[in-house]
Amino acid sequence: MDDLRDLIAAGTIDTVIVAITDHLGRLQGKRCGARSFLEDVYPHGAEGCNYLLAVDVEMNTIEGYESSSWANGYGDLVMRPDPDTLRLVPWLPGTAMIQCDVLSTDGTPLAPSPRQILRRQIDRLESLGYRAYIGTELEFLLFDDSFSAAWDREYTGMREASRYNVDYSLLATSRLEPVLRAIRNGMEGAGMVVESSKGECNFGQQEVTFRFDEALRTCDNHAFYKNGAKEIADLQGKSVTFMAKFNEREGNSCHIHFSLRDLNGDDVLSGDREHGFSDLMEHFIAGQLAALKEMTYFLAPNVNSYKRFVEGSFAPTAVAWGLDNRSCSLRVVGHGAGMRTENRVGGGDLNPYLAAAALIAGAIHGIENRLPLEPVTAGNAYTTDADRLPTTLRASRDLLAGSEIARKAFGDEVVSHYVHAADVELSAFEAAVTDWERKRGFERL
Structure with missing residues (x-):
């Protein structure tokens, strides 16, 4: 100040x-x-x-x-x-x-405010003696069209900033550097620590990642970055979208890396249990798995969000955990003090505060109830008989409405608020007439 x-x-x-x-x-x-x-x-x-x-x-x-x-x-x-x-x-x-x-x-704090919801979960966790650290990996699609041009064309016939799969490509992403460099430098100038940017699988798809931090700061940075990336692209006559699924190719994910330390900053997740886990790490993972279906809404809050969940697409479908296994909803990575879970369920359209709050609430559920950890998934989770994530917003909405875990963590007022938000989205979608319907039905039905 x-x-x-x-x-x-x-x-x-x-x-x-x-x-x-x-x-x-x-x-x-x-x-x-x-x-x-x-x-x-x-x-x-x-x-x-x-x-x-x-x-x-x-x-x-x-x-x-x-x-x-x-x-x-x-x-x-x-x-x-x-x-x-x-x-x-x-x-x-x-x-x-x-x-x-x-x-x-x-x-008094306004209960449905996302920032206040996250603050409450942080306080609950810290009352148990732990602090949450989070990193978000947010993907977007970059287009050569401005936002105004895209609006005027009703988001059809847009020009992707690359014409082929540019995952890890240095040549193709060099062509995007005027926008990407401006985003990286803009965020550094705003006090954030940029780790890297890289191409992803869809045409024009990019990911910019930042150093992890305490949960609230990471979510503040996430919201600032997402808004800023759009502004920076707009200033260059370009546009970006964080939609979970813009087209039939790969969607935009938001993988969330999540770990705990004690209030002194010391590692609490590694230990002498199987896989190098501590007892706490087992409860930490088990709680997130137990809450995942009921909390999916906070990771996938829109009708479009559920179109990412395609088997074999690198977006998860199975409620399972694995060691460095990208077919699972929860992927455990790192070792020692760097050990953490990567939640792969969320899309680029999620609200970071609500997603982080849901992960923390799940972890608390596992820790408080000392939940046992189910066996690791060593192979392809897409082909296992593991429980499945909800595949529609309506199913996710119903799971949230009936969730005792969510009501204990957030309170009835918050759950009712976001169940109603899901109802609003569903009503709007069900009243809409889509291009898909016109193409199928205009002449042939």
């Missing part, structure tokens, strides 16, 4: 973006004049309509949410800036951003 005051006094910063992450995983908020931010917003918070956690993708007001409706007058919520999130936005002149906790006007 002292640095920000100096930059504002020098005229280097004139705008401070005040942002929250909504229930759909999007950054929303206001651009504040720098002096007003320092004198008014930072000490007291900013207000916004509480419908920000109760709209659909189109920003339509939706009935049925307890926290926000015409019945309660669509009042305000409070965005309380968290100084730990303050950062420059290098690609926007004179701009800094701060991310916020979401409170009701009486100062």
Whole structure:
């Protein structure tokens, strides 16, 4: 904050973006004049309509949410800036951003806010003596068309930024470097540590990865990066999508690496059990597996999310764990202090706070109940008789609605809020007439 005051006094910063992450995983908020931010917003918070956690993708007001409706007058919520999130936005002149906790006007945390949901799970875990560390690997597709051109063409006939599978390719990704380098350098300028960028299997598909951190910071960085990548691409006349499945080729994943340490920062997952595990590691994995089906909604929150789950596609279908086994939902990688699980279920469209909260809640369930670990899957999980992930949003919605694990972890208000969000998405999809239907039925049916 002292640095920000100096930059504002020098005229280097004139705008401070005040942002929250909504229930759909999007950054929303206001651009504040720098002096007003320092004198008014930072000490007291900013207000916004509480419908920000109760709209659909189109920003339509939706009935049925307890926290926000015409019945309660669509009042305000409070965005309380968290100084730990303050950062420059290098690609926007004179701009800094701060991310916020979401409170009701009486100062209490607003239960359905994704950031507050994650904070609660972090607190639950730390009461057991452990701290969560997370890294997210987020994929996107890059197109040579601008967002405006893509909209005008209704997202058909778009030009992928590469014309063939560019997984690990250096030649093909060099052609994408103007955008990728701007993203990497922009994120470094915003205080994040970029590990790498690499090509992926689909045409124009890329992955940029960042150093892992404590769970809340990783999710703040994830939300900032996802929004920023779109802005940077747009400034170059390009577009990116984080849709889970844009076309029939490979989808966009968001693999989540997850580990625990004790409150002193020491390793707690490695030990002298089989595979080099500790007792805690066994309960840690077992709990995540036990909660996975019921929590799938938080990893796959949209109708489109479930189209990734294709056998043999590197997206998982089986509720199974393996050692460095990419056919499993949970892949255990690393050794010693670097040992961790990689959850491979999530798509690029997930809300990082909700996904991280679900993983932590599952781990707590395993630790508190000392769940035994099922045998490792050594071969192809796609061909085993292991339990399967839900394959539709409706099935996932029903599992969440009936989940005792989720209700214990999050509370009835939060579960009801996100079950209703699933209902909103399902109703919108079921009312839509798709291109697929027109092509099949216009002449031939």
